[in-house]
Amino acid sequence: xxxxxxxxxxxxxxxxxxxxxxxxxxxxxxxxxxxxxxxxxxxxxxxxxxxxxxxxxxxxxxxxxxxxxxxxxxxxxxxxxxxxxxxxxxxxxxxxxxxxxxxxxxxxxxxxxxxxxxxxxxxxxxxxxxxxxxxxxxxxxxxxxxxxxxxxxxxxxxxxxxxxxxxxxxxxxxxxxxxxxxxxxxxxxxxxxxxxxxxxxxxxxxxxxxxxxxxxxxxxxxxxxxxxxxxxxxxxxxxxxxxxxxxxxxxxxxxxxxxxxxxxxxxxxxxxxxxxxxxxxxxxxxxxxxxxxxxxxxxxxxxxxxxxxxxxxxxxxxxxxxxxxxxxxxxxxxxxxxxxxxxxxxxxxxxxxxxxxxxxxxxxxxxxxxxxxxxxxxxxxxxxxxxxxxxxxxxxxxxxxxxxxxxxxxxxxxxxxxxxxxxxxxxxxxxxxxxxxxxxxxxxxxxxxxxxxxxxxxxxxxxxxxxxxxxxxxxxxxxxxxxxxxxxxxxxxxxxxxxxxxxxxxx
Numbered sequence: 001x002x003x004x005x006x007x008x009x010x011x012x013x014x015x016x017x018x019x020x021x022x023x024x025x026x027x028x029x030x031x032x033x034x035x036x037x038x039x040x041x042x043x044x045x046x047x048x049x050x051x052x053x054x055x056x057x058x059x060x061x062x063x064x065x066x067x068x069x070x071x072x073x074x075x076x077x078x079x080x081x082x083x084x085x086x087x088x089x090x091x092x093x094x095x096x097x098x099x100x101x102x103x104x105x106x107x108x109x110x111x112x113x114x115x116x117x118x119x120x121x122x123x124x125x126x127x128x129x130x131x132x133x134x135x136x137x138x139x140x141x142x143x144x145x146x147x148x149x150x151x152x153x154x155x156x157x158x159x160x161x162x163x164x165x166x167x168x169x170x171x172x173x174x175x176x177x178x179x180x181x182x183x184x185x186x187x188x189x190x191x192x193x194x195x196x197x198x199x200x201x202x203x204x205x206x207x208x209x210x211x212x213x214x215x216x217x218x219x220x221x222x223x224x225x226x227x228x229x230x231x232x233x234x235x236x237x238x239x240x241x242x243x244x245x246x247x248x249x250x251x252x253x254x255x256x257x258x259x260x261x262x263x264x265x266x267x268x269x270x271x272x273x274x275x276x277x278x279x280x281x282x283x284x285x286x287x288x289x290x291x292x293x294x295x296x297x298x299x300x301x302x303x304x305x306x307x308x309x310x311x312x313x314x315x316x317x318x319x320x321x322x323x324x325x326x327x328x329x330x331x332x333x334x335x336x337x338x339x340x341x342x343x344x345x346x347x348x349x350x351x352x353x354x355x356x357x358x359x360x361x362x363x364x365x366x367x368x369x370x371x372x373x374x375x376x377x378x379x380x381x382x383x384x385x386x387x388x389x390x391x392x393x394x395x396x397x398x399x400x401x402x403x404x405x406x407x408x409x410x411x412x413x414x415x416x417x418x419x420x421x422x423x424x425x426x427x428x429x430x431x432x433x434x435x436x437x438x439x440x441x442x443x444x445x446x447x448x449x450x451x452x453x454x455x456x457x458x459x460x461x462x463x464x465x466x467x468x469x470x471x472x473x474x475x476x477x478x479x480x481x482x483x484x485x486x487x488x489x490x491x492x493x494x495x496x497x498x499x500x501x502x503x504x505x506x507x
Contacts, residue, residue: 014154017211018162021148024204025169026337027176028112028197029141029148032085032134034177035078036307037330040323041184046124048073068309068456072448075305077130079445082301085138086438092143093431097424100215101147105208108147112140113201120194144204145170146430149414150217153423160365161344163418164411168340171333171406178330218423277428280421284478289420290433292373292475293413294440295468296380300406302444302465303387306451306458313456314392325395332399336407343408346372347415358490365419367483372412373476379405380469388462 043049051069096104115136122129145166152162180193213227280286307329308322315321347368383401386394414430421429447461454460 020207021151022169025166026173029144030170030173031176032081032138034174034330036326037177037181039074039308040326041181041190047127071309075448077134078305080131081134081138083438084135085142086434088139090431090435093427097427101212102214105147108140108143109201109204111136113198116194116198120191153217160347160415163415164340164344167411167414168337168407171336175330175334275422277425285420288475288478290436292472294437295471296409297437298441299384299465301441302447329399332403336403339404339407340411343372343411369416370476370480376408376412377472384466384469
């Protein structure tokens with residue numbers, strides 16, 4: 001391994017791992033969410049064009065193309081891909097926790113390569129291939145992100161910041177489809193662009209072999225921790241065993257080590273019982289966090305899935321204006337990687353000062369997450385309100401709020417799970433939250449259908465989704481009440497202890 005013999009070399013390796021993982025998330029992991037840019041290219045190439053029908057304008061006596069069915073199929077492709085992106089995270093999370101990083105990344109590379117090759121070999125006669133292709137790309141991308149987030153464990157005091165940065169980079173990678181659109185307008189074919197994306201998987205393979213562990217990166221990092229294939233002998237750690245060996249009272253301890261989530265008390269119980277996967281799933285933290293993620297994610301998915309027809313409607317079918325706004329949307333998506341670190345800094349801000357007496361690091365992390373959860377909910381509400389107003393220039397503001405909220409949402413989601421639950425359950429908990437939120441995201445298709453019944457005007461659906469986003473505020477309120485209760489119980493315990501000491505001293 002690079003730097004196996006010294007701590008400075010190990011530090012270089014850590015930084016190299018951090019940088020290359022960031023590049024992977026930034027350029028490949030979340031490209032499917034640049035769908036609005038790719039739709040513009042696919043329409044030009046005639047995908048699903050057989051669904052367009054001629055309609056006569058009775059007032060102007062002009063023959064127009066009604067392509068609402070084409071738009072509906074493009075929206076359905078994104079619906080299926082976004083659903084698979086999240087729903088399969090649960091089995092992928094179990095796969096990741098059981099088989100480790102190496103096997104999971106091999107699966108990701110296979111799916112991503114298959115998806116990009118299918119798009120490259122498709123054409124308008126084989127438009128149906130977009131359904132499996134985009135799903136493979138989406139699932140492969142989320143696996144890249146899942147295996148990369150553990151890199152935050154290498155940088156303990158900046159753990160949440162790095163997790164949120166990676167999630168921001170995941171969002172920003174949607175700009176790749178904008179680059180493909182710009183190249184297409186310059187004469188580069190869609191097939192050539194996707195063949196290049198497919199060839200890049202060789203780079204992913206090399207990074208997997210030399211800059212990632214075979215199993216998982218433990219937290220906290222042992223002094224002699226090594227990973228990768230460059231060393232003759234490297235250390236392999238079982239995360240569950242390593243966590244079990246840590247002192248549960250340690251300030252560096254993670255997971256549910258101070259109280260069972262279900263009861264919100266400071267009383268210690270049997271470690272295996274309170275740290276079980278079942279106890280995590282049955283906790284109030286899990287329920288409210290799931291609702292928090294699901295309602296905001298549904299709002300984003302409906303917005304992205306209907307962006308192209310919405311812009312066409314507001315721009316009176318002017319392709320130049322639609323292209324301009326589509327480019328602006330895709331460009332703002334790239335800024336997600338710049339927005340995400342602010343959320344991580346919010347969550348890590350308490351680590352710059354010593355903990356108060358009696359406060360565990362987990363409790364401090366939970367309390368620090370409240371502001372992030374609240375700001376994310378508020379951002380989504382503002383974004384939804386702007387998206388509901390049918391005024392074209394206002395959509396620039398909508399784009400900015402959307403990327404800001406999206407970068408906070410997914411980064412905060414992963415960071416909160418890493419704080420609230422044991423690291424050995426991270427893959428399963430992350431996968432379960434994403435899978436259940438994917439089931440909720442299927443509501444976007446009834447939303448599309450309702451939008452169609454209303455003549456393509458999304459105003460009423462937007463109002464309904466805006467009201468639903470209010471549910472997201474329950475989560476930060478609950479975490480706040482939980483932290484306040486912990487503080488009260490700690491004060492009461494301290495008072496009882498002091499009274500006991502005084503009583504003992506009297507005798």
